Amino acid sequence: FTLEQPDGNETTQLFMRGDHHHNYMQGANGFGVVKDMDGWYMYADIGGESSGLKVGVHDPESLGLERKLKALATLSQDGNTQLCSYEDPQVCSESEEHSRNLQEQTQRMIAVKNEIRNIVVPIRFCDHLERELPSVSELDTLFNTIGGDAKFAPTGSLKDVFLSNSYGKLVVQSHVMDWVNVSNTEAYYANGQSGGGRVLIEAFREALDQIEDKMSVKELQSLDRDSNGFMDSVTFLVSGYGAEWGRTDCYGTDMKSRIWSHRWTVPERITWKSRKVKRKKKGESLKLGQYIVTSALWGTCDAKIARLVSLSHEMGHILGLKDLYDKKLNDGGGVGYYDLMSNMWGSDYSGFRPPYVGPWGKMQLDWASSKQISKAGLYTIKPSADWPDFYTINEGFPYGEYLIIENRQPLGFESHLDQGGLAIWHIDESSDFQTNNGHPWQDGWPENGNHYKVALLQADRLYNLERGKNRGDASDLWNE
Numbered sequence: 001f002t003l004e005q006p007d008g009n010e011t012t013q014l015f016m017r018g019d020h021h022h023n024y025m026q027g028a029n030g031f032g033v034v035k036d037m038d039g040w041y042m043y044a045d046i047g048g049e050s051s052g053l054k055v056g057v058h059d060p061e062s063l064g065l066e067r068k069l070k071a072l073a074t075l076s077q078d079g080n081t082q083l084c085s086y087e088d089p090q091v092c093s094e095s096e097e098h099s100r101n102l103q104e105q106t107q108r109m110i111a112v113k114n115e116i117r118n119i120v121v122p123i124r125f126c127d128h129l130e131r132e133l134p135s136v137s138e139l140d141t142l143f144n145t146i147g148g149d150a151k152f153a154p155t156g157s158l159k160d161v162f163l164s165n166s167y168g169k170l171v172v173q174s175h176v177m178d179w180v181n182v183s184n185t186e187a188y189y190a191n192g193q194s195g196g197g198r199v200l201i202e203a204f205r206e207a208l209d210q211i212e213d214k215m216s217v218k219e220l221q222s223l224d225r226d227s228n229g230f231m232d233s234v235t236f237l238v239s240g241y242g243a244e245w246g247r248t249d250c251y252g253t254d255m256k257s258r259i260w261s262h263r264w265t266v267p268e269r270i271t272w273k274s275r276k277v278k279r280k281k282k283g284e285s286l287k288l289g290q291y292i293v294t295s296a297l298w299g300t301c302d303a304k305i306a307r308l309v310s311l312s313h314e315m316g317h318i319l320g321l322k323d324l325y326d327k328k329l330n331d332g333g334g335v336g337y338y339d340l341m342s343n344m345w346g347s348d349y350s351g352f353r354p355p356y357v358g359p360w361g362k363m364q365l366d367w368a369s370s371k372q373i374s375k376a377g378l379y380t381i382k383p384s385a386d387w388p389d390f391y392t393i394n395e396g397f398p399y400g401e402y403l404i405i406e407n408r409q410p411l412g413f414e415s416h417l418d419q420g421g422l423a424i425w426h427i428d429e430s431s432d433f434q435t436n437n438g439h440p441w442q443d444g445w446p447e448n449g450n451h452y453k454v455a456l457l458q459a460d461r462l463y464n465l466e467r468g469k470n471r472g473d474a475s476d477l478w479n480e
Contacts, residue, residue: 003247006039011055014041016246025246030468031060099265102230102289103320109226110319111366114169118143118233118315119223120176122296123207125186128239132303134296136176139237142305143174152305155352155413161312164412165340165357166367167388172315174235175223177214180207186240187257194243195259195293198270204236205272208288212276220277220286229279230289233318235311237296242310250301261294261310263317290318298351307351313344321361322433324454326468332437335456336465336472338408338423343471348416356414359390359404360427360454370404381422385411400429403457408477421477424457439463 002010013028025033025041032044033055042050043060053060110116120143124133134142134152141152146163148156156164162172182189182203191199212220223231241249243260266272266288273285292314298304317323324342325334334342339358346353362368368388373379374395382389384406391405404427409420431453438450440463456465460475 001245001247003041005041005054005056009056011041014055014246016244027055027060029061031065098268099290102228102265103318105226105228106232106290106318107320107365109232110170113225115171115173115225116232116318117223117225118172118174118235118318119211119231120174120235120237121204121207121211122177122179122237122239123203124179124181124239125189125203126181126183127185127187129181131239133179133239134303134305136178138305139296140174140176142308143172143176143311153308153352155308158308158311158315161308161354161413162315164385165362166365169367170319170365172233177211179239180210182206186238186253186259190243190257190259192256194256195262200259200293201266201270201272204234204266204288204291204293207236208234208272209275212274217276220274224286227279229284230287232290233315234288234291235314236291236293237306238293239297240295241297241300242295244310245300247300259293259295261292261314263290263292263314265290292318309344309346309351309354312354313340316341316357316361319365321357321364324358324361324434324452326437326452327432327434328436332452333465333468333471334434334452335454336470336476338456338472338476339454345471346416347414347418347472350416353413353416356385356412358423358425358454359384359406360425362388363390373405381405381407383407383409383411383420384423385409385414402427418472419474419477419479421459421479423477424459426451426455426457428453437466437468439466441467 001014003014004010014033015026027033033041034044034048034050036042036050041055043053043055043065045051046066051065053063053065106116120139122139138152141149141157143158145153145157146160148154148160158174159172162170183206189195189200189203191197225232238259240258243255243258246255248254272288277286278284294306294310294314296306298307321341324339326332335358337343337345337347337355339361340355341361344354346355359368363370368390370390370392373391373393379391381391393403404425406423406425408423410417428451431451434452436450437452438445438448442450456476458465458476459478464470464473
């Protein structure tokens with residue numbers, strides 16, 4: 001996106017980096033951006049303050065500004081925290097363990113049943129009663145219509161995304177409910193934290209109480225296919241614009257007063273509990289566990305229906321996939337637009353074309369396996385958009401470290417990929433998730449041992465992903 005400077009000129013292209021826990025604004029050149037007291041968007045210095053260099057006017061790199069983002073990431077949180085960060089440690093520990101357990105149970109369930117049932121609950125805040133919003137029919141098209149719809153889902157539906165990624169092994173079947181009005185305003189639930197914290201859970205509990213009144217016991221029970229006492233997947237669609245867009249929306253609401261899209265697991269002690277459905281053996285109520293929350297709208301103006309990218313990324317989390325962007329908010333870019341769990345926006349940033357899950361993630365979910373290469377030879381490999389065809393190379397690597405070879409082509413949801421070719425992935429199962437980017441321009445590398453757990457070995461050898469120079473380009477995949 002771009003923003004207007006006080007003189008009426010637009011900034012260069014900007015991005016929001018991070019998630020609902022920690023986030024900040026960044027220029028396309030990789031430098032952090034802050035707004036100064038006079039309303040100018042400025043490049044940030046090492047301390048996260050204005051450097052005096054205006055975005056769209058000055059070139060921070062040529063003027064010697066250091067690209068230090070850790071300090072900025074710390075300063076820019078400004079209360080935009082996750083639920084656990086201000087609760088007692090026991091609640092945080094309970095939520096994290098609860099989340100792992102539910103994701104593992106979900107993975108076991110979909111491996112057997114090949115389906116996950118997702119209830120979609122559209123929530124309208126009390127100050128949005130007059131807003132134009134997508135209809136239930138339009139939302140159902142976005143979630144469920146095979147092949148999509150020219151107007152509402154031109155590249156396909158959420159169901160299509162996961163049918164394609166899983167090679168037909170997983171059906172995401174969504175039941176879209178009517179819009180539910182809740183008692184408080186968008187700003188109340190955002191709580192100055194973009195929806196971080198327990199206040200947002202109040203909206204979920206109120207909405208589910210209303211939804212429960214409209215559903216039979218049998219319908220409610222069908223939402224817990226693995227019989228663990230928790231609904232398998234709940235997607236809340238809110239009537240406000242997503243905070244992840246960064247800029248103030250057309251109603252004058254800033255990002256801290258809107259909801260940032262995310263997936264989370266509600267700690268059991270504060271979650272919603274059904275009044276109708278009890279488990280036969282234990283007598284416990286059906287409960288809310290994992291949820292997705294995202295906007296029903298696209299952008300920060302008008303009433304355009306949401307697009308696939310955010311929904312797809314967060315559903316990946318429901319299934320147990322981990323984020324593959326740089327988790328420490330270093331200057332790196334994770335694996336860029338080569339994986340849904342890294343840069344969900346894809347190569348064209350349209351929102352219609354979420355990247356495919358990479359081969360490592362597909363293998364984690366048993367959607368694919370690989371053939372091992374142990375000797376030199378001539379091998380053929382089919383495009384991964386259509387075929388679960390992958391090779392691994394373990395030879396010469398320590399235990400738990402290996403390469404995955406993939407044939408990535410501009411097909412399907414990635415029809416706008418800059419350039420097709422072989423994607424060569426380096427995997428280190430012993431490494432922390434995407435916390436240590438390493439590259440030849442880094443002090444002490446390679447002796448420092450820094451590398452991502454999941455990394456794309458770029459053919460141009462420029463390490464642009466690790467250096468945060470871009471999110472992918474035409475020279476990353478191997479063609480020679």
